[in-house]
Amino acid sequence: MGLNARKNLILKSVVDDYIGTAEPVGSKSLVNKYSFNVSPATIRNEMAELEELGYLEQPHTSAGRVPSDKGYRAYVDHLLQVEDLPQKEAEVIRSYLRENMDEVTQLIRRAASVLSEKTDYTSLVLSPQYRKSHLKQIKMLMIEPGRALVVVVLSAGVVKDRLVRIPEMLDAQQLMQVASAIEDGLSGMTLDDITLVTVAAAARHTPLPESLINQVMYEAYLSIKQADQLDLYLDGSHRLLAQPEFQDVRKAHDFLETLNRDKLVAGYMSELKEDQDISHSDYENNEELVNNGTHIKCHAADDPAYMVRIGQEILLDGLKECSFITTSYKIGDTVAGKIGVIGPKRMAYGKVISHINFVKMTVNEQIRRLANGEDENGGIV
Amino acid sequence: MGLNARKNLILKSVVDDYIGTAEPVGSKSLVNKYSFNVSPATIRNEMAELEELGYLEQPHTSAGRVPSDKGYRAYVDHLLQVEDLPQKEAEVIRSYLRENMDEVTQLIRRAASVLSEKTDYTSLVLSPQYRKSHLKQIKMLMIEPGRALVVVVLSAGVVKDRLVRIPEMLDAQQLMQVASAIEDGLSGMTLDDITLVTVAAAARHTPLPESLINQVMYEAYLSIKQADQLDLYLDGSHRLLAQPEFQDVRKAHDFLETLNRDKLVAGYMSELKEDQDISHSDYENNEELVNNGTHIKCHAADDPAYMVRIGQEILLDGLKECSFITTSYKIGDTVAGKIGVIGPKRMAYGKVISHINFVKMTVNEQIRRLANGEDENGGIV
């Protein structure tokens, strides 16, 4: 199932053109715009074959042709060369992500915002998952009788906290005792491994009566568990309404409705795996195209590793008319959240990928900075 | 500029009908549906007069008529009787807002979500503003050398915190010293009154060298200032796309674009005043309608106090085709955030108002519970 060079070129041109115009592209206009040195008739024959092979489809007889999901897939996997971001653009983004930045949450929000703005599509950012992180500290701070702040510090250098109620008769001294008992018992464990039982066991190493401890212990447990809650940040959801494929309000409605179901989307995103099928195949130098039609390719060259889902490959119902490009950012070694851009299948893949890669790199860099306590200019404070 | 009883009835019927159908309503269908005991011709004459007075308008000659902003205003101010929520519906909402609730933020989010779902419009909830609250405590908790958590406790019983960097050489002991010096100097002041100067003055009551203190002091200041940051929660923005007035994608786009500008919308909402012009006027018992055409009425009977902005009265550009109903909820005595529903001008005012009132009451109630440490069933823990 290989394609010759000319078919590749035609396929690429069709996709490029369709990305630009959103109009079915025909043989004649193709010849005009891309200065092939063959006649429209030849292109026609080739296009007919491409259609037979499943890379193109016709909305109706005697309109031009439109890429199929498979066509987009081939385009993304083999025909697209991703360029680096222009220096100037890169600088703008970098400085926006550096300025006055002191919390991971804020960084992530800005990443979403800048991605959406620069690509003109909708961006999605998933907060990091801490399930595999280790608990480093757990402190409890008395706010007033009956209320305390539980502070959970994780190995990745991340701090989460939560306001809780505690028994009125517990004083600050006693609260600290319980907290440090729990900390002693749990520190070093991963969040996944901490259960109500382990917390209870740890808390029991205290001279205080159980009646006092129980509630504190339970709240501590909840606070720890809450630390790895997934948050989703969405930005620029209005932008897709400007795309011609969403002129139909019903589609726009369904799209937005799906996106607004945070938990569903967050769950889906967190399940996405990058390390799927990285066989670069024997495709090379635009000479031959190999595609088994189902595999999802991922560019694993470590740094610019992104993943593209096209159309039906997206398992969320309202988004099957879209393409979704994601990549992971890291806190520490393993903990990672995801950054993504969603747009029409007809999206400007090259542009989006280069932006998403750059944002991912900058976010990683910046997170490292925040953790190491460097200031905005890279020096140590 | 009074209206007689029949004109009022006609106006009310027109608005009711238009709310239901989104179609211009004509004299004949009006007579059919609402069993007036006069002929269409009479209604026509009355409607013509209502148009002359500015309460109705015609999209084009020989279509039916549609309420003008002024018409909606009269409807809302004088013709609408707001009913209480059915017991059953109320119970559903109340239990949803009570279940597993332990943070104000979570409560507010749920309030937005339930409001949007039950009304089928878009809801907006503004976090409380703490500018007038007093600082009660400020604690600093050492996380690791060079990093600390600043915890700010306000009079309303609200706790905010923020992760900051501090000089590496500062130890836990010293950090506490600085923190308690600042707390001593500032506690009792309102957030509005705290400035960099007052913080600096407070921090100076410490034996530590200035070089160490300065950064800590500055971070403390920022943390305090950040505590009264406005947050906006938006829910159900897709729902308005189902309304016929947003079939035009451009309108939908503009609407969403405006709503997505959090800071703009939050700023606008926070400026909204309820205590504007409460002259109930001499209108009574559907006998006479008085309206100066510009004033914005507000129902100030303390508990169900809401405010309605219609069309042009909304000062945000993308929302001038909408109506916006807001009310305030309270934390403690003075600190308040806002709850709002935005929909087409043709919105089901009665339904929305009764929902918003109930949600507001329940939120108030629930906040009191959270602050007093009562559990979900109303008992003391």
Added chain:
DNA sequence: TTTAGCACTCGCGAGTTGTGAGTGCTAATT
């Protein structure tokens, strides 16, 4: 004051037609 009657208006949907960009097929050309 109300209403019947009437001429008038105008959006809307259905039907018609022309145009243009596209197609596939075939036969001639390279």
Added chain:
DNA sequence: AATTAGCACTCACAACTCGCGAGTGCTAAA
């Protein structure tokens, strides 16, 4: 064998017409 000119055909789309229906305002009679 691959390419291309030529041609008949298809089909979405925009423009136009036309009739219908629901609405109007006005006038004159009840």
